[in-house]
Amino acid sequence: EDKxxxxxxxxxxxxGDTVTLNCSYEVTNFRSxxxxxxxxxxxxxxxxxxxxxxxxxxxxLSSILDKKExxxxxxxxxxxxxxSAVYLCAVERYGGSQGNLIFGKGTKLSVKP
Amino acid sequence: xxxxxxxxxxxxxxxxxSMTLQCAQDMNHNSxxxxxxxxxxxxxxxxxxxxxxxxxxxxxxxxxNVSRLNKREFSxxxxxxxxxxxxxxxxxxxSTMLDIQYFGAGTRLSVL
Numbered sequence: 001e002d003k004x005x006x007x008x009x010x011x012x013x014x015x016g017d018t019v020t021l022n023c024s025y026e027v028t029n030f031r032s033x034x035x036x037x038x039x040x041x042x043x044x045x046x047x048x049x050x051x052x053x054x055x056x057x058x059x060x061l062s063s064i065l066d067k068k069e070x071x072x073x074x075x076x077x078x079x080x081x082x083x084s085a086v087y088l089c090a091v092e093r094y095g096g097s098q099g100n101l102i103f104g105k106g107t108k109l110s111v112k113p
Numbered sequence: 114x115x116x117x118x119x120x121x122x123x124x125x126x127x128x129x130x131s132m133t134l135q136c137a138q139d140m141n142h143n144s145x146x147x148x149x150x151x152x153x154x155x156x157x158x159x160x161x162x163x164x165x166x167x168x169x170x171x172x173x174x175x176x177x178n179v180s181r182l183n184k185r186e187f188s189x190x191x192x193x194x195x196x197x198x199x200x201x202x203x204x205x206x207x208s209t210m211l212d213i214q215y216f217g218a219g220t221r222l223s224v225l
């Protein structure tokens with residue numbers, strides 16, 4: 001059975017800290033891995049990763065994929081209170097009989113002033 | 114730019130009542146999805162529509178029906194609501210099944 005596992009499930013840090021969120025997967029017909037940020041409402045897209053070893057970067061956020069070891073990490077440097085959210089990892093697969101995208105349970109990040 | 118719009122934002126139902134959740138997108142996307150999100154469970158796919166005129170079951174379709182009314186609109190119907198359907202429901206859309214999904218703001222549903 002295909003699955004996506006995120007760790008830790010929750011994390012509390014202080015402003016200025018650097019955090020690393022983990023996502024491992026076991027999925028047949030892997031196509032890509034996506035990261036979303038969910039604050040109070042809709043998940044918003046952060047990154048899509050398809051190739052191993054190529055870092056995607058947006059401001060203080062960066063992510064990388066390891067297709068050999070089947071995991072991805074999301075790094076946030078110099079955290080701010082506005083980074084507090086649930087971070088969702090999802091894996092896209094080709095031809096899934098129940099849809100293409102499988103989500104992990106998320107990591108809840110709390111950044112304290 | 115509205116993106117994906119869901120109505121209503123909140124709803125309280127009694128067990129056995131029916132209701133329809135509405136979703137519309139203005140991005141000319143072909144594919145649309147309905148998810149539910151429960152604490153500790155992540156997002157789970159209920160139904161999806163790869164393109165106008167087609168619908169397929171996701172991971173948790175029991176107790177739900179969907180209608181792809183046209184290219185813009187995809188509705189989710191609960192025929193006889195049960196407390197187990199208390200959840201936050203998200204609609205999403207993507208250009209095709211292999212593209213990034215964009216989400217609506219969600220509908221928080223409580224079934225008493």
